[in-house]
Amino acid sequence: MYELGIAFRQGFSRRRQTIFAIIAVALAVAVITVMMAMMSGFQGELVESSIENNPHIVISPADEEEEFIHLYRHTSTRIMEKEGVIAVSPKYLGQAALEFRDNAEGVSLEGVEPMAEDAVMRVSEDVIDGDFFALVHSRQGIILGDKLAENLEVKVGDRVDAVFPDSKTSSFKVVGLTHTGTAADEVMAYARLDSVQDFYNEPGVVSTIGVRVQDPYQAETIAASIEEETGLDAVSWREANADILDLLETQQAFIYIFYALIYGIAGFGIANTLITVVAQRTPEIGILKAMGASRRSITIVFLIQSALLGAIGLVLGTVLGYAATVFLQNYKIDIPQEMYFGLQTLPLEVEPLNFVYAAIFAFVINLIAGVYPARKAAKLDAVTAIESA
Structure with missing residues (x-):
């Protein structure tokens, strides 16, 4: 599959741009995984506190x-x-x-x-x-x-x-x-x-x-x-804490919007890198098309580049996010318990699924980010591209 070899050469020919694109994805994944650990930990601690600090059911007249x-x-x-x-x-x-x-x-x-x-x-x-x-x-x-x-x-x-x-x-x-x-x-x-x-x-x-x-x-x-x-009136712990649990669900909705914005920013970094590659490699793209490369092959080349940059970024981001979460778990951060339902320290919980979700979402966003430059490269006319050299 010659597209893969071309994607490797072009993707890493401009090292500085490539490194910055990878760092953008890595930081996005790291930030998201830490925030997901905080959200999971906060929700877990709150539910545990609600369950253990109160009867599961309270019966009254x-x-x-x-x-x-x-x-x-x-x-x-x-x-x-x-x-x-x-x-x-x-x-x-x-x-x-x-x-x-x-x-x-x-x-x-x-x-x-x-x-x-x-x-x-x-x-x-x-x-x-x-x-x-x-x-x-x-x-x-x-x-x-x-x-x-x-x-x-x-x-x-x-x-x-x-x-x-x-x-x-x-x-x-x-x-x-x-x-x-x-x-x-x-x-x-x-x-x-x-x-x-x-x-x-x-x-x-x-x-x-x-x-x-x-x-x-x-x-x-x-x-x-x-x-x-x-x-008699019997109230379960879930009913007694309905307001707090509803607040958590509302907070999660806003957090997901924040996730999307961060991933979007990282996606723009990938897209910008690939658009720059298209501009700089226009003559080479023209030569490839003149040699018989189809639009589909050119599109695949740039989508592979997007996937490669995203994959490296998300691996680094996952490692960085895990390391940051473990560090913060060992470094107790005091918080006002009156404001956070009795919690005294910032809770973080490492859940493997959080890393899986972050990786999948980041990978999909990066592929989407590569669609525009890939289509732009595929539409270039071979003769015009070669003459622009």
């Missing part, structure tokens, strides 16, 4: 005017028997003030059954001091977020007073501290369910029931089944 779920033990047993459910945790939620010496902080006080809550939320994995399961044996024990404990200036072993209007002040012993890396660390406090019910004078009721399922992506189906059987 269907009537907005109703504050509590009654007969919650019977309801919890029925839900636990459902296929796909692996843990159920009834919970009483209330607001209170915690006092220690001259310090006072407003808190979200959660009354839980420690073993059940840990099965749903894996709270024990976040404990940095003390023991979450100490609540099982300590009726007046309490677990605080580390930022809350810092604000109150308390440590494990200290006693804090819980205060709420129309409730008797209760004293709790701090038996552990948790760290989740989210804003909850400043307001979260766990105590035993029966102790919190007594504190608020609301025995026998809970505010919500948290559910953990085997497959988080089946949570919506299971939530619908729970609603139908119990008459």
Whole structure:
């Protein structure tokens, strides 16, 4: 196939132009692969955070005017028997003030059954001091977020007073501290369910029931089944985070437009190089046509050149993009967690498919970029091309 040999000679005859065209493609592919790694990592971290930092399903009263779920033990047993459910945790939620010496902080006080809550939320994995399961044996024990404990200036072993209007002040012993890396660390406090019910004078009721399922992506189906059987409101993690997930999809659309623009710029670099080659090699093209080369062969020559430049560029770009992604993974970049849904560092995730998509898209764009100069070269008249020498 003589077209291939001609394409090689012409494509690399002007080294400076060729190198710049290859660099343009390589940088485009590298930038896109890094951005795709960031997008994949951000989306993965956000979904993981939504799944792990919240129950997969939250059950609450269907009537907005109703504050509590009654007969919650019977309801919890029925839900636990459902296929796909692996843990159920009834919970009483209330607001209170915690006092220690001259310090006072407003808190979200959660009354839980420690073993059940840990099965749903894996709270024990976040404990940095003390023991979450100490609540099982300590009726007046309490677990605080580390930022809350810092604000109150308390440590494990200290006693804090819980205060709420129309409730008797209760004293709790701090038996552990948790760290989740989210804003909850400043307001979260766990105590035993029966102790919190007594504190608020609301025995026998809970505010919500948290559910953990085997497959988080089946949570919506299971939530619908729970609603139908119990008459309660069941919200899956996907429904609870619908706004954030919709925002991600919208953001992806804008990112793809950005990808197309970057690839377009790289494609213009290839096209410019090939157009220059056509202008400089016009006499040679004329000689080839005079020797019997068809329009099709001339077109193939320039399309091969475009493919070669694009292929070299995308290989270099893929290597560069992978190296940049790995470097950024090891170099933690702090970001404001308040702005990025609790994420503290910029997440990047290396997904092989991202590199495949980037390579295919870049290759196609480069072939398209070579169509115009290839057609221009093919249309040259042999005699006119030779006389232009």
